[in-house]
Amino acid sequence: xxxxxxxxxxxxxxWAHQGLRRRGLEPVEFVTSDDLAHARWxxxxxxxxxxxxxxxxxxxxxxxxxxxxxxxxxxxxxxGDLLLIQPSDRxxxxxxxxxxxxxxxxxxxxxxLNGPSPECLxxxxxxxxxxxxxxxxxxxxxxxxxxxxxxxPAQPSLNVRxxxxxxxxxxxxVVGDYIVGPAAPAAIGEGCRRxxxxxxAPLLGLEFSAGPRGRWTLAGAMGLPDLRLGGDACLDALxxxxxxxxxxxx
Amino acid sequence: xxxxxxxxTEPSLExxxxxxxxxxxxxxxxxxxxxxxxxxxxxxxxxxxRGVLCLDGNRHRLEDFVAIYxxxxxxxxxxxxxxEPPDSPVRLQCQNLHAALTQWHELAPGRVLSRSxxxxxxxxxxxxxxxxxxxxFSIPETLVTNDPxxxxxxxxxxxxxxxxxxxxxxxxxNLLDEGDPSGLEAVRACPVLFQQYVExxxxxxxxxxxRAFATSIEASAVxxxxxxxxxxxxxxxxxxxxxxxxxxxxxxxxxxxxxxxGIDFKLTDGGEAYCxxxxxxxxxxxxxxxxxxxxxxxxxxxxVSGG
Numbered sequence: 210x211x212x213x214x215x216x217x218x219x220x221x222x223x224w225a226h227q228g229l230r231r232r233g234l235e236p237v238e239f240v241t242s243d244d245l246a247h248a249r250w251x252x253x254x255x256x257x258x259x260x261x262x263x264x265x266x267x268x269x270x271x272x273x274x275x276x277x278x279x280x281x282x283x284x285x286x287x288x289g290d291l292l293l294i295q296p297s298d299r300x301x302x303x304x305x306x307x308x309x310x311x312x313x314x315x316x317x318x319x320x321x322l323n324g325p326s327p328e329c330l331x332x333x334x335x336x337x338x339x340x341x342x343x344x345x346x347x348x349x350x351x352x353x354x355x356x357x358x359x360x361x362p363a364q365p366s367l368n369v370r371x372x373x374x375x376x377x378x379x380x381x382x383v384v385g386d387y388i389v390g391p392a393a394p395a396a397i398g399e400g401c402r403r404x405x406x407x408x409x410a411p412l413l414g415l416e417f418s419a420g421p422r423g424r425w426t427l428a429g430a431m432g433l434p435d436l437r438l439g440g441d442a443c444l445d446a447l448x449x450x451x452x453x454x455x456x457x458x459x
Numbered sequence: 460x461x462x463x464x465x466x467x468t469e470p471s472l473e474x475x476x477x478x479x480x481x482x483x484x485x486x487x488x489x490x491x492x493x494x495x496x497x498x499x500x501x502x503x504x505x506x507x508x509r510g511v512l513c514l515d516g517n518r519h520r521l522e523d524f525v526a527i528y529x530x531x532x533x534x535x536x537x538x539x540x541x542x543e544p545p546d547s548p549v550r551l552q553c554q555n556l557h558a559a560l561t562q563w564h565e566l567a568p569g570r571v572l573s574r575s576x577x578x579x580x581x582x583x584x585x586x587x588x589x590x591x592x593x594x595x596f597s598i599p600e601t602l603v604t605n606d607p608x609x610x611x612x613x614x615x616x617x618x619x620x621x622x623x624x625x626x627x628x629x630x631x632x633n634l635l636d637e638g639d640p641s642g643l644e645a646v647r648a649c650p651v652l653f654q655q656y657v658e659x660x661x662x663x664x665x666x667x668x669x670r671a672f673a674t675s676i677e678a679s680a681v682x683x684x685x686x687x688x689x690x691x692x693x694x695x696x697x698x699x700x701x702x703x704x705x706x707x708x709x710x711x712x713x714x715x716x717x718x719x720x721g722i723d724f725k726l727t728d729g730g731e732a733y734c735x736x737x738x739x740x741x742x743x744x745x746x747x748x749x750x751x752x753x754x755x756x757x758x759x760x761x762x763v764s765g766g
Contacts, residue, residue, distance in 0.1 A: 250650045251609050254588045255600035294648060301628060302649045308626035309603055309650045312585035327582035327627075338503045342566045345506025353504040358497070358556040 210236050210275045211451055212317065214331075215282040217241040221436040222282045228444035229280075234451065238271065246289030252313060259316035278319040278451035280412075282433060283330045284367070286310045320385070320454040322412040322447070323432065332410055332432040334365040340408075340430040347404035349397065350426045368414075370429035375418040378428055382439040383413040385450030389439035393417075397425050404430075411450070414438070460523045461762045462512075464489040464560065465530030470744035472530040474755035475762075484763045487524075489514055489560075492537055495552065499559045508566040521563060526570040526765035528758065530740075531557070570765035572719045572758065573740050580715050581739050582627050584652060588736075594711045596734040599725075600655040607643035610635075610653055619656035657725040657733045662698060664705070664722045665743050666712040667757040668764075671705035673698040674746045675726075695749035704732070711737065719758060 211234050215222035219241075226239045249264035261273040286306035294302045311325040326333040335343075341351045352371060356362040363369065381390040381397070383405040388398045397417070405413045414434025417425040436443050461479060465472045467488055479486045489497060493515070501510040501521070510521040534540060534557045543550040564571055580587055588598045602613045603625055614620045614635060624630035634656065636642065661676040678693035700708075711734075712720040721741025725733045743754045 250603065250605050252585060252603040252650070253601065254585050254592070254603075255598065256592070258592070259585075259589045301624075304626040304628050305624060305649055305651075308583035308624075309585070311583040312589065312603065312625070315583075315586045315589060325586075327579045333576070333579075336562050336565075338501065338508075338562050339565055342503045342506060342508060345504065347506075351504065351506075353502060355500065355502045356559060356562070357501070358499040358552070358559045361551070361555055362558045362562060364558065 210238060210271075211277055212271070212279040213237060213239050213282075214279060214314070215239075215241055216284055217243045219282055221434075222280070225280060225436050225444065225447060228441075229448055229451070232444060232448040234448055238269065240265070240271070242283060242285070242287040243289065244269075245283075246287035250309070250313075252309070252316070254312070254316075259312070261313050261316050263313075273313075273316055273318065276317045276319060278454070279314070279317050279321050280447065280451065281314055281321060281323060281325070281331045283310070283314070284433070285330060320411075320451050322384070322450065323410050328365070329367055329432070332367065333408070334367050334432070335369065335408070335430070336365045337363045337369040337371065339365070340369055341427065343407050344400070344404050344427045344430075347400050347407055349400035349404060350424060352426055352428075367433045368429070368431040370416060371418075375428065377419055378416045379419065379425070380434070380438050381415050381417065382434055382436070382443055382446075383411070383415065384439070384443060384446035385411050385454075387442075387446035387450065389442045389446055394425065460519070460525065461486040462489070462519075462524040462527045463487070463529075464491060464527075466491055466532065469530055469532075470748070471742050471755070472528070474744055474747060475528055475758050478755045478759035479762070482759060482763065484759065487514065487517075487519060491531055491534070492539060494534070494537070494539070494556050495549065497556055499556060499563070501559055501563055503566065508563065508568070510563070521567070524567065524569065526572075526762040527564055527567055528572045528762055529564055531560070570718060570762060572762070573717065576716075580717070580737065584623070584625050584736060590715060591711065591734045591737065594714050595707065596711065597731060599657050599733050599735070602653045603650045604653070605646050605648070605650045607646055610643050610646060610651075613653055617655040620653050621656050622651055622653050625650070625652040657727060659725045659727040659733075662700075662724040662726050662732070663746055664700070664708045664724065665741060665746065665752075665754050665757075666709050666717070666720045666722065667754065668718060668761045669709055670757050670761075671700070671708050672746075672752045672754050672757070673700040673705070674750045674752060695746065697750045697752055715739070718761065 213222055213226045229237050244265050251262040253260050263271040291299050310330050314325045323332040328334045341354050344351045379391050381401055383401050401415055414431030416429035418428040496515050498513045512519045534553050540553055585603050588601055592598050620635045621632050622635055623632045663674045665672045675698035676693050676695050708722050717739050721738040723735040747754045
């Protein structure tokens with residue numbers, strides 16, 4: 210079994226789910242945050258490893274042992290559960306749910322695109338400064354970026370973009386070992402792979418602006434990219450990565 | 460130059476500042492409550508970070524700092540901020556400064572104790588338990604569930620069971636009351652972490668780079684950190700652990716990406732060590748002040764040797 214985890218309104222995830230089924234991944238369970246609200250949870254961690262049983266509201270039961278790979282686009286735990294909690298306790302309960310969901314997603318075997326962080330269940334949120342610094346270390350051309358305590362520094366986010374990235378942006382998707390998108394110089398493709406590895410994000414969207422001499426410069430990074438931008442090639446890469454784990458092993 | 464930040468009278472930070480002074484190591488302290496006198500500029504390019512930090516009228520180049528020790532508290536809880544309206548200039552300046560500082564800590568090339576990415580490992584206790592087990596340590600059997608029947612089965616299997624928060628939020632560790640089965644219905648609201656209670660002595664191992672300091676804590680309370688609430692006393696002293704065990708602790712911290720860690724164990728009478736959790740930003744002063752172990756000195760030396 211493969212899993213597609215996402216928020217209820219995530220159209221790219223729904224598109225990916227259908228595409229993965231057409232490519233022969235069966236069964237692929239499509240599980241939204243609404244499905245996970247009020248679920249029954251049993252999560253063991255011990256000498257025999259970690260395992261999770263989830264009983265969904267619609268009657269489906271997901272056993273972690275049966276999972277072979279996961280496309281994870283779940284941002285937060287389901288909010289439906291929080292509405293049952295007294296307002297004074299909601300902040301604590303949200304932390305507890307985040308901690309629990311992080312452990313559940315981490316316990317899923319097989320390729321995981323992408324793993325959880327304390328800020329977001331489908332990856333780390335980073336500031337633009339951090340993305341540009343990582344990209345520079347990965348060998349990608351980056352603009353100089355300044356921030357000051359006198360002005361509001363851009364807060365960490367799942368998707369960030371240079372304020373003046375320009376109108377002609379080109380988006381490349383990293384999916385495991387694959388680079389999907391418009392034809393790019395080989396050095397850019399290699400840099401994208403290195404950046405994804407440095408960021409521990411096997412699924413990553415990267416935006417580039419092209420300068421007057423056609424020089425590609427990083428203009429944005431997306432931990433939750435619109436997969437549809439990559440078309441069939443993205444679905445092929447997802448199916449391959451989720452099947453054989455290439456580039457997404459933990 | 461070493462950069463330290465937080466409230467300088469906070470015991471762990473205070474001890475490290477004292478040791479740096481004794482060593483004659485150049486350092487700069489940012490007193491968090493004096494945020495109004497601080498400003499910062501940061502530039503990122505070609506994978507490098509540079510900039511300027513102005514504190515109390517002095518200007519410091521960020522590139523000159525070879526190591527950072529941060530004990531910043533949540534800026535929103537600072538007394539100077541607590542009663543500021545949401546859009547007050549003071550609050551915004553404090554927020555912006557802390558955001559810039561935090562971003563610098565993530566990108567600074569030297570030794571940083573500790574970066575928020577590393578601190579993230581503490582966020583989820585059951586996730587951390589998975590990592591600890593993968594690195595070869597025994598862990599207590601753990602259940603996180605919102606099903607009361609599963610809790611009852613778990614208790615039947617393991618006898619005495621404790622419960623605590625699954626997140627980083629500090630909670631008092633309590634034994635599950637065996638006489639109140641109806642109370643378990645409350646878990647339906649949110650999954651709760653239950654754990655096999657391990658009888659034995661508490662052991663805290665601080666790792667600083669390649670050094671380890673083991674401290675035993677003898678206490679009758681289930682959670683020795685709160686023994687004072689019931690008037691119980693704990694006995695805290697240096698503990699001799701073998702080189703092999705110390706190296707395994709150092710290896711665990713390194714595998715989690717931690718230069719500085721506080722690792723909690725329970726040692727059974729049979730000699731087995733169960734790892735309970737790893738703290739990536741340990742408030743070590745409690746242990747040093749009781750046991751006399753030179754943990755702050757080790758932290759100071761580690762920071763200095765980063766240059």
